[in-house]
Amino acid sequence: MKKINVGLIGFGTIGAGVARVLLENRQVISDRLGAELKLAGIADLDITSDRGVKLPEDMLLTNDVNALLGNPEIDIIIELIGGYEPARSFVSRALQSRQSVVTANKALLAKHGNELFALARENRVDLYYEASVGGGIPIIKVLREALAGNQINSVCGILNGTCNYILSRMGDEGADFTEVLKKAQELGYAEADPTFDVEGIDTAHKLAILTSLAFATPIAFDKIHVEGISGIKPADFAFAREFGYKIKLLAIAKKRGDCIETRVHPTMIPENHMLAKIDGVFNAVFVNADALGPSLYYGQGAGMMATASAVVADLVDIARNLIDKSMQRIPDLGFQRAAVIDRPYRPMSEIISQYYLRFSAHDKTSVLSRIAGILGENGISIASVIQQGRSHNGDTVAIVMQTHKAKEQDLRNALTEIDQLPVIAAATAVIRMESDL
Amino acid sequence: MKKINVGLIGFGTIGAGVARVLLENRQVISDRLGAELKLAGIADLDITSDRGVKLPEDMLLTNDVNALLGNPEIDIIIELIGGYEPARSFVSRALQSRQSVVTANKALLAKHGNELFALARENRVDLYYEASVGGGIPIIKVLREALAGNQINSVCGILNGTCNYILSRMGDEGADFTEVLKKAQELGYAEADPTFDVEGIDTAHKLAILTSLAFATPIAFDKIHVEGISGIKPADFAFAREFGYKIKLLAIAKKRGDCIETRVHPTMIPENHMLAKIDGVFNAVFVNADALGPSLYYGQGAGMMATASAVVADLVDIARNLIDKSMQRIPDLGFQRAAVIDRPYRPMSEIISQYYLRFSAHDKTSVLSRIAGILGENGISIASVIQQGRSHNGDTVAIVMQTHKAKEQDLRNALTEIDQLPVIAAATAVIRMESDL
Known part of the structure; x- marks a missing residue:
């Protein structure tokens, strides 16, 4: 039986x-x-820790990556060290040595994917991901x-x-972000430093890849508008429910005519939508x-065995x-190389969306008409309003609205004006609502 | 640019x-x-009806299938006529002529798949589906x-x-099977003769294929236990809801040790399961x-464009x-041919499941203890019971139970005995419950 030798970097x-x-x-x-x-060899800086895997006697376990990279006996290199360097150098070296590469490294591809794919093409090998x-x-x-x-x-x-776990728990329990994040960290669902996850960067790395696959355009991470979930309040989940929506951190890539729209942000989606x-x-x-x-397409987005399933599928291919x-x-x-071309991205200020708005107002009766007036002047029409009766804590009250479709720039203009009103107690909370995904 | 010519049979x-x-x-x-x-040619018995497609001038539209089958100019044949014959002959002829074939014909594969796949292998061409x-x-x-x-x-x-539409509507509206079926027919969601769909045959054809793909065994349609949805009553949906379940027509293939279990039947699944x-x-x-x-994996299971998407993906591959x-x-x-072997199928009488049971009893106070006694003698323990107060219509009352896991044969034995009791007014309704899919 024919044998394909695989070398793993990152244990x-x-x-x-x-x-x-x-x-x-x-x-x-x-x-x-x-x-x-x-599995012909594994290279890692640490080759003494017990990984709970019984490795075969004849397998090379080394801390010298050069034993695998460029080794003509090794057909495919798996890169699982993550991050930009030395991952980028290792992958480049493998490809230049005509070794195919399998990687799980979204950050690397989001930043250096175009260059690495070109290298794979030049050397007539594959870079799967x-x-x-x-x-x-x-x-x-x-x-x-x-x-x-x-x-x-x-x-x-x-x-x-991590984000979906936190948002699910916040929605189910009415709990605070910091509280749920702490629980998630205890359970191992969130990193000690959760910034990459909760601020949407990890999601955006992945979206950069999906966007290129969907629309035949080079990977362009810096075109993505990114917002995380740390600003969402328990009250927003309660109001979302009243509107019949759920809150998810969504990665969104849309084709609008010749334009591409890519964004990562907390999003309200109708509760009967599959993503909800x-x-x-x-x-x-x-x-x-x-x-x-x-x-x-639904499944485990992380975890050692689920991720390994994807890596091995690539190896088999x-x-x-x-x-x-x-x-x-x-x-x-x-897409064939000639078909992968730079395409215009729609600036965030130009996107069209519905908006959920939560105003914190001093309890003044005239405030709703003033807000509505400014929205109207900016071409934004209101689809529905929920006004809390009396304030529970001190002197602010929440006024919550769902708008009809509006342009992001118009909304920003209106909010700049509204948030300066003396009757407004705090910056208005904004969550985009997507009904036509 | 290289050109691959495709011939379509069935317009x-x-x-x-x-x-x-x-x-x-x-x-x-x-x-x-x-x-x-x-698209080099299309063959159909009817080549005069307008299909709403503007065909290219230079394309062959014929009612002679022989213009495509065995034509060395045509690389791939698409078979979309459905049914067993002449589909089987056409596909065989194409494969023998070293034309690859793409088919959407589940009935054909469920019955003759093994033979057709062998033919494709012998002729070193592909049969994709x-x-x-x-x-x-x-x-x-x-x-x-x-x-x-x-x-x-x-x-x-x-x-x-069709079945999922009917079951969804019955569940949402408390409507009767016949009533919803009629609506589905009016909307084009059900055929004039819906037997193949509502009796589970179509689902079983598909399950036969999935089972072989999952477990490396030849296609064996006749090993599948099949029950349709026509016996489900509105009351069953109401009780399912009380237990926290939904009713779906499920195709189920499981590996249990060396045994395979394949069955199609209405199934109660927990309402938080993705399939629910x-x-x-x-x-x-x-x-x-x-x-x-x-x-x-979720999407449109029928329809001209969605099905065409799958056909074209096969053509590209x-x-x-x-x-x-x-x-x-x-x-x-x-799987490689040598790995595809006959495997034992578990007889339906040996499967282990939880059961939903709806007894129609004459309104006698002793009936629950008699039922429980017979179930107990047959090794079946009750997980929960819902007993209606008084009967609404005449003199029968529903007693509804959820059992713990039990063997199908034991359940059948118990029900044979129970249904002969004078206090039982009608055959007991049984729906299997699956909590560990």
Whole structure:
């Protein structure tokens, strides 16, 4: 039986998962592939910690990455160290040595993907990255292959399990952000420094990749508007429920004519939408395509074994390419290079959305008419209003509105004016509402 | 640019959808594939009806299937006529002529799949069938490729939009089966003769395919236990809700040790399970795999454009195989031939399930203890009971129970005995409950 040798760089949690899958599921993998996918070596700075994996005697465990990189015996390199450097150098070196690479590193691809894909093409090897978005969910394969007959209208996802866990708990329990974050950290669902997750950066890295796959354009992380979830208050969940909505941190990429719109922010979505039904640490991606229509892909967005499932699927695909001598069979972003072109991004100020607005007003009777007046002058019409009776705490009262569709810039102009009114006690809370994903 | 010629047999609704996608999305397809996917000919008995598709001047439209079958200019044949014959002969003839085939025909594959796959292998061409299960949902690709590193524990699906529409409406409105079926027929969601759908046959055809993909075993439609939805009463939905469950027609395939369990029947599932959240005509497949864990794939299970999306994805995959000379790159059922072996199926009488039981009793006070006694003698323990107060209509009253896990044979024995009791007014209604999908 033909043998494909795999070298793993990074023996942390995910690395240990990949080793386990390759070893424990060796039989089912070769039953599918018709060849052996052999874990030939692992490189990590720490090769003494017990990872809970029984490694084969004849396997190389080394802290010298050079034993794997450029080694002509190793067909495929798995990069699981994360971050920009030395990941970028290692991946580059592998590709230049004509080793194919599998990575789960969304940050690396969001920043250096274009350059690394070019390197893979030049060297006629593959750079696969299923595990970089949505953990075990095969969303990259779906977009690159399964939707090949479609023009994609939009891709929207819940791509960060930490945020979805926190928002689910806040919604269920009426609890405060800081409180739930602390619980999430205790349970291991959030990092000690949760900034990357809760401020939306991790989600945006993933969205940068999905956007390029959907719309045939180079990866452009810096075009994404990013807002995190730390500003959401328990009251917002209660009002969302009254409107029939849920609050999720959504990654949104839409095609609007020739323009692309990409943004990550807390979003109210109707409670009967499939994305509203995704609870806890799970991820899901909702795709709207011209032939297929709406479809959704749901699963574990993180975790050692789920992520390993995606890594191994990539290994099997690349192994088939090696066996058939069909490297670069699927173009990196799903489109032939000539079709991947820079496209205009719509500035955030130009997007059209419905808005949830929570005003903190001193308890004055005239305040609603003043707010409505300023909104109206800026071309924003109100769809519905909830006005609390009396204030419970001190002298402010919440006035909550759902607007009809409006332009972001118009809303910002109106809010700048409104927030300067003496009757307004604090900056107005704004959450975008999406009904047509 | 290289050109791959496609011949379409069957110009009905789905065929028209495929023609539309190939023509309207020609650019995006060639941008992805790097070759032209050309609709070279269409054969149908009726070539005069207007299908709403503007066909190119140079395209062959014929009622002679022989103009396409075996024509060396045509690389791939699409079979969309449905049914067993002449579909089987046409597909066989294409494969024998070394034309690859794409089909949406679940009935054909459920009955003759093993023989047709063998023919494809012998002739070193591909027989792809993404559209045969779940319409546009790429579940075949997911099972054959994306989960390659996993052992599958179970696959459960809502695979028939007609049934899911009917059950959703019955649940929402408390309406009767016949009434909702009539509405579904008026709306075009159900056929004039709905037997294939509502009796579960269509779902079972699809399950036969999924079972083989999940468990590396030849297609065995006749091993599937099939029950339809026509016996479900509005009362069952009301009681299900009280227990916190929803009723769905589920296709279930599980691995239990070395045994396979395959069954199609109305099933109560906990309302917070993802499959319970699938409403209306949509389909979804829930997969439990050892590395990935739970995942779900959701979309339109029928309809001209969604099904066409799946057909075209297959065409693109096969076109890549033609270009790379890598036919049979993915084995037909996802496993190398030697690994596809007959496996024991668990007889239905041996399955373990929880059960919902609705007894129709004459309003006698002793009846509950008699039922409980007989269940107990047969090793079945009761998890909870709902007993209606007085009967509303005549002299029967409903006693509803949820059992703990029990063996199907034990339940059947108990019910045979219970249904003969003079205090029992009608055959007991049974719905299996699944909490661990």
